[in-house]
Amino acid sequence: MDYETVIGLEIHVQLLTQSKMFCGCSTRFGAPPNTQTCPVCLGLPGALPVINRRAVELGLRAALVLHCTVHPTSQFHRKNYYYPDLPKNYQISQYQYLEHPPLATDGYLEIEVDGQRRRVGIRRVHLEEDTGKLVHPEEGNVSWVDYNRSGVPLMEIVTYPDLRSPQEARAFLLKLRQVLQYAEVSTGRMEEGTLRCDANVSLRRPGEPLGVRTEVKNMNSIRSVERALAYEVARQRELLERGEAVVQETRHWDERRGVTFASRSKEEAEDYRYFPEPDLVPVEVTPEWLEEVRRGVPELPDARRDRIMAQYALGRYDAELLVQTRATADFFEAAVAAHPSPKAIANWMLGEVSAYLNEHNLEIEQLRITPAQLAELVRLVEDGTISGRIAKDVIAEMLQTGDSPRSIVDRQGLVQISDEAALRETVEAVIQDNPGPVRDVLAGKEKAVAFLVGQVMRRTQGRANPALVQRLLRERLGLLGG
Amino acid sequence: MRELVGRPYHELRARLGKDLSVRELVEAYLDAIEAFDGQVRAYLTVTADQAREQARALDDRLARKEPLPPLAGMPVAVKDNLCTRGVRTTCGSRILESFVPPYDATAVERLREAGAVVLGKTNLDEFAMGSSTENSGFFPTRNPWRLDHVPGGSSGGSAAAVAAGEALAALGSDTGGSIRQPACLCGVVGLKPTYGRVSRYGLVAFASSLDQIGPLALDVRDCALVLQAISGRDPRDSTSVEVPVPNFAASLEAGVRGLRVGVPTEFFGEGLQPEVRHAVLDAVRVLEGLGAVVEEVTLPTLEYALPTYYLIACAEASSNLARYDGVAYGYRSPRARDLYTLYARTRAEGFGPEVKRRIMLGTFALSAGYYEGFYKKAQQVRTLVRRDFDRCFEKVDVLATPTSPVAGFRLGERTTDPLQMYLADVYTIPVNLAGLPGISVPCGFVDGLPVGLQVVGRPFDEVTVLRVAYAYEQATDWHRHRCPLFRG
Numbered sequence: 004m005d006y007e008t009v010i011g012l013e014i015h016v017q018l019l020t021q022s023k024m025f026c027g028c029s030t031r032f033g034a035p036p037n038t039q040t041c042p043v044c045l046g047l048p049g050a051l052p053v054i055n056r057r058a059v060e061l062g063l064r065a066a067l068v069l070h071c072t073v074h075p076t077s078q079f080h081r082k083n084y085y086y087p088d089l090p091k092n093y094q095i096s097q098y099q100y101l102e103h104p105p106l107a108t109d110g111y112l113e114i115e116v117d118g119q120r121r122r123v124g125i126r127r128v129h130l131e132e133d134t135g136k137l138v139h140p141e142e143g144n145v146s147w148v149d150y151n152r153s154g155v156p157l158m159e160i161v162t163y164p165d166l167r168s169p170q171e172a173r174a175f176l177l178k179l180r181q182v183l184q185y186a187e188v189s190t191g192r193m194e195e196g197t198l199r200c201d202a203n204v205s206l207r208r209p210g211e212p213l214g215v216r217t218e219v220k221n222m223n224s225i226r227s228v229e230r231a232l233a234y235e236v237a238r239q240r241e242l243l244e245r246g247e248a249v250v251q252e253t254r255h256w257d258e259r260r261g262v263t264f265a266s267r268s269k270e271e272a273e274d275y276r277y278f279p280e281p282d283l284v285p286v287e288v289t290p291e292w293l294e295e296v297r298r299g300v301p302e303l304p305d306a307r308r309d310r311i312m313a314q315y316a317l318g319r320y321d322a323e324l325l326v327q328t329r330a331t332a333d334f335f336e337a338a339v340a341a342h343p344s345p346k347a348i349a350n351w352m353l354g355e356v357s358a359y360l361n362e363h364n365l366e367i368e369q370l371r372i373t374p375a376q377l378a379e380l381v382r383l384v385e386d387g388t389i390s391g392r393i394a395k396d397v398i399a400e401m402l403q404t405g406d407s408p409r410s411i412v413d414r415q416g417l418v419q420i421s422d423e424a425a426l427r428e429t430v431e432a433v434i435q436d437n438p439g440p441v442r443d444v445l446a447g448k449e450k451a452v453a454f455l456v457g458q459v460m461r462r463t464q465g466r467a468n469p470a471l472v473q474r475l476l477r478e479r480l481g482l483l484g485g
Numbered sequence: 486m487r488e489l490v491g492r493p494y495h496e497l498r499a500r501l502g503k504d505l506s507v508r509e510l511v512e513a514y515l516d517a518i519e520a521f522d523g524q525v526r527a528y529l530t531v532t533a534d535q536a537r538e539q540a541r542a543l544d545d546r547l548a549r550k551e552p553l554p555p556l557a558g559m560p561v562a563v564k565d566n567l568c569t570r571g572v573r574t575t576c577g578s579r580i581l582e583s584f585v586p587p588y589d590a591t592a593v594e595r596l597r598e599a600g601a602v603v604l605g606k607t608n609l610d611e612f613a614m615g616s617s618t619e620n621s622g623f624f625p626t627r628n629p630w631r632l633d634h635v636p637g638g639s640s641g642g643s644a645a646a647v648a649a650g651e652a653l654a655a656l657g658s659d660t661g662g663s664i665r666q667p668a669c670l671c672g673v674v675g676l677k678p679t680y681g682r683v684s685r686y687g688l689v690a691f692a693s694s695l696d697q698i699g700p701l702a703l704d705v706r707d708c709a710l711v712l713q714a715i716s717g718r719d720p721r722d723s724t725s726v727e728v729p730v731p732n733f734a735a736s737l738e739a740g741v742r743g744l745r746v747g748v749p750t751e752f753f754g755e756g757l758q759p760e761v762r763h764a765v766l767d768a769v770r771v772l773e774g775l776g777a778v779v780e781e782v783t784l785p786t787l788e789y790a791l792p793t794y795y796l797i798a799c800a801e802a803s804s805n806l807a808r809y810d811g812v813a814y815g816y817r818s819p820r821a822r823d824l825y826t827l828y829a830r831t832r833a834e835g836f837g838p839e840v841k842r843r844i845m846l847g848t849f850a851l852s853a854g855y856y857e858g859f860y861k862k863a864q865q866v867r868t869l870v871r872r873d874f875d876r877c878f879e880k881v882d883v884l885a886t887p888t889s890p891v892a893g894f895r896l897g898e899r900t901t902d903p904l905q906m907y908l909a910d911v912y913t914i915p916v917n918l919a920g921l922p923g924i925s926v927p928c929g930f931v932d933g934l935p936v937g938l939q940v941v942g943r944p945f946d947e948v949t950v951l952r953v954a955y956a957y958e959q960a961t962d963w964h965r966h967r968c969p970l971f972r973g
C-alpha cells in the first residue's frame with residue numbers, strides 16, 4: 004500500500020519597509036555591523052517599541068491577497084527565550100494565544116500543478132520582529148553580534164498541512180513569492196533571506212490520521228526546499244516500510260550532501276512563556292483602514308496576465324511567462340512603452356533574454372540592459388538598420404556588456420547594406436561563381452534562390468538587406484517578383 | 486543661603502532675577518547635599534558640574550531678560566531608574582552599575598526643557614522592587630525625620646532628598662506605591678499620575694502595565710507645576726494617552742465645597758496602625774469641614790489586590806529584566822566560560838535577592854501550565870478591581886484613604902520578612918492596578934514620623950485630586966513642618 008505525503012509550510016517574509024518594526028532604524032541590507040541601531044532595537048533599558056504602521060499595512064495587504072480573515076483587534080505578545088542575537092531576550096511577535104488572534108487567519112492560495120488547480124489553506128498571517136545575527140570569526144574563541152537586522156519587520160505565514168508532494172511545495176512557494184512580489188510586500192528572495200521556509204513533513208496511509216512529522220529547516224532556495232522534502236519523504240517512507248517509527252524532531256538540510264540530519268542538541272520542549280506585550284496597545288484595524296489598504300494593493304499576476312493579453316494582443320502562454328515575476332512584467336511593459344512592438348519585444352524576452360538568464364542563473368533584476376535598450380534593438384530591426392540575424396549578435400553583445408545596441412552597431416559596422424549599387428556587384432559575383440544553382444533557379448527550383456541569397460549574405464557578413472538581395476537576384480535572373 | 490532651602494518653588498520664582506539668581510539657588514541645594522547627604526544617603530550620583538553649568542545658562546537668560554520657562558532654576562533630583570544622557574543610570578543595581586544611557590527619558594527631557602536643574606540621581610530599591618530602599622544594590626537611604634528609620638520605597642532617595650532639603654522636587658516612579666509611600670513616610674507630597682499621563686520612555690521598566698513616573702515636592706502647588714512639565718502624549722511611548730493636559734495649578738484653589746469624598750471601608754480595617762487611622766480620619770473631617778460631602782464606600786476586592794499585583798508585576802518584571810545578560814552592556818561576570826555561564830553567573834552576581842525572588846516568581850507565573858491559573862487569573866481579578874473603583878466613582882468624586890498602614894519602620898525591621906514588606910503598599914497597589922491618579926499629602930505625625938493621606942481620583946482627573954489635596958493642605962500646616970536636619 005502506498006503512503007500519502009503531507010506537508011505544511013512556515014514561511015517568514017521580510018517586509019518591504021524603509022524602517023524597522025518598532026523603531027525608525029533603516030532596514031537596508033549590507034551596512035557595516037551595528038550601524039543601523041538605536042536604543043529600541045538594541046534593547047537598552049527604558050527604550051520602548053512603537054508599531055510601524057507601514058509594516059501592519061503590508062501585513063494586511065498580504066492577508067488580503069491570501070484571502071484571509073483580518074481580525075479587527077490583534078495583540079502582540081512576548082516570546083521569552085535567551086539568545087545573544089535577541090537583545091531583549093524576548094521577541095515581540097503576534098502569537099495566536101487564547102483570546103488574542105493574530106493579524107489574520109484562514110485564507111488560501113491557489114496553485115496549479117500538472118494542469119490541476121488546488122487551494123492551499125493558510126492557517127495564519129502574523130507580524131513579528133527579526134533577531135540580530137551572530138558572527139563567528141575563524142580566528143579566536145569569540146562570537147560577535149550584529150544588531151542591524153534586530154527588529155526588522157517579519158511576517159510569518161503558516162499553511163495548513165494541505166500540500167501533497169515536494170513539487171506542490173515548490174509550486175506553492177513560487178506562487179507565494181510571485182504574489183508577494185506583485186503586492187510589493189516583500190522581495191521574497193530565499194537566497195537573500197527575505198523569504199525563509201521551514202517545512203513539516205509526515206506520511207500516512209490515505210484516509211488515516213496524520214503521521215508523526217519532522218520539521219525540516221535550513222533550506223536556502225525554493226529548489227532546495229523541493230530537494231530536502233523529496234529526501235525527507237524518501238527517508239520516512241523507508242523507515243515506515245522497514246516497520247520503524249518516525250521520530251518527531253527538527254532536521255537540518257545539508258545542501259552539499261543532499262541529506263537532512265537531526266540536530267545534535269537534545270530537543271527540550273521550550274517554554275516561551277508568552278504573554279501580551281504590555282508596552283504596546285492592541286492593533287486596531289478599522290474597516291476604513293482595511294478598505295484603504297485594499298485599494299492600494301497593486302495589480303496581481305493573474306489580473307496582469309489578462310490585461311497584457313488584451314492590451315498587447317499576446318497569447319495566454321506568452322503572457323503567463325511574462326508575468327512570472329513582477330520584474331519581468333515591468334521590464335516588458337517598460338520596453339513596450341519605449342517602442343510599441345509588443346510581439347517583437349515579447350519574442351526577444353522569452354527567447355534570447357530568457358535563455359541568457361537561465362544559462363547564467365540570473366534574475367531579471369540583474370540584467371545589464373535596460374528596457375529602453377531592448378526597445379531600441381527592436382526599432383533598429385524594424386527600420387532596416389540591421390537585419391534580424393545581426394540583431395541576434397547585437398543582443399548577445401548587449402547582454403554581455405550592457406552597451407546600447409546603437410553603439411554596438413556603430414562600433415562593429417553592422418549597419419545593414421541597403422545600397423543597391425553596392426549589392427548589385429555582390430549579386431553579380433555570386434551568380435558568376437555559382438552556375439549550378441543559377442541553372443536550378445532558371446529551371447524553376449525556388450529553393451535555390453534562398454541558397455543564392457545566403458551566399459550574398461555570407462559575402463556581406465550578414466549585413467545585406469535580405470529583402471533587397473532577393474529582389475536584385477530575381478531581377479537579374481529575369482524572374483518575376485516574390 | 487540656608488534660608489533658601491526648604492521653601493517651595495512657587496514662593497521663590499518671583500525673586501529670580503531680582504534678589505535671587507539660579508546659581509544661588511542651585512548652590513544652596515548643592516550645599517545642603519554636602520551637609521546632609523552623608524547621613525541621609527539619598528543620592529547615588531550628584532551632577533554638580535552639570536547643574537552649575539545649567540544654572541549659569543539660565544542666569545544668562547535672566548540677564549538678557551528672556552522669558553523664563555515654567556520651572557526655571559528649580560533644583561530637582563531624578564530617581565536613578567530614569568535614563569539621563571551621559572550620566573550613569575544604575576537602577577540601584579550592580580548589574581547596571583556602570584551603565585551610561587545615550588539618551589534622556591522623556592520626562593527628564595521635558596523637565597530640562599522646563600528649566601529645571603538636575604542635581605543628581607537618587608537611590609532606590611533595586612529595579613524599584615521594594616518599599617524601604619533597603620534593597621538598593623549600593624546602600625540604604627535613611628528617613629530624614631528619624632535616621633534609624635527607612636524613607637519608604639522604592640523612590641526613597643527622591644522622597645528623602647526633598648524632605649532633607651537636598652532637592653526642591655524630584656521625579657520618582659510608582660508601580661505599586663513607590664512614589665506615594667515614600668512621600669508619605671518622608672512627609673512630602675507625592676503624586677502618581679493616571680497610567681498613560683506621563684511617557685514611560687526612558688524609565689527602566691519594572692512592570693510595564695503598572696509603572697508611571699510622577700513628582701515629589703514640598704507642597705501640592707509645586708507638585709502640580711512639575712506634573713505640568715512632564716505630562717502629555719509621547720510618540721515614543723505607545724501607552725501614553727492622547728488626552729488634553731489641563732492647567733493643573735489653575736484650578737487648585739477651587740475648593741472642595743459639594744465635592745463627594747468616598748471613604749472605602751476596607752482601607753480602614755485590620756493592619757492599620759491606630760494612630761495612622763486617627764490622623765487620616767481627622768483629615769477626612771477637615772475636608773468635610775471645608776464643605777466636602779463624605780460618604781462611605783466599599784472596595785471588596787481590596788483583599789485580592791496584593792496577590793494580584795505581585796503576580797502581574799513579577800511576571801512582567803521577569804521578562805523586562807531578561808535583557809540584563811552581560812552580552813551588550815552592563816555587568817558581565819568575569820567567571821563566564823560559555824554562553825550559559827555568561828547568563829547564569831552575570832545574573833547571579835548582578836542581581837540582589839529581592840530581584841531574583843521576583844524574577845523567579847514571575848517566571849513561574851508565566852510558565853506553561855501555570856499561566857491560566859496565575860497570570861491570566863490575576864488579569865481577571867485586575868479587571869474586577871477596576872470595576873470596584875468604577876462603581877465607587879459613580880457615587881463619589883475622589884477616595885480618601887491612608888497612604889501607608891504604618892508611620893514608618895526601622896531599618897532592618899522588615900528585611901527578613903518579604904510579606905511584611907509587601908504589606909507596606911497594601912493601600913497604594915490597588916490604585917496602580919486600576920491605573921488611577923493618586924496623591925499622598927502629609928496629614929500628621931506619629932512619634933515624630935510623618936503620616937500621609939492618599940487621595941485617589943478618576944482616570945485623568947488629576948485636577949480634582951490636586952484640588953482636594955491642596956484644599957486640605959491649605960487648611961492645615963503639616964506641609965510646613967521640616968525635618969530635624971534643618972534645625973541642626
Ligand SMILES: [Zn+2]
Binds near residue numbers: 026028043044045
Ligand atoms: Zn532601532
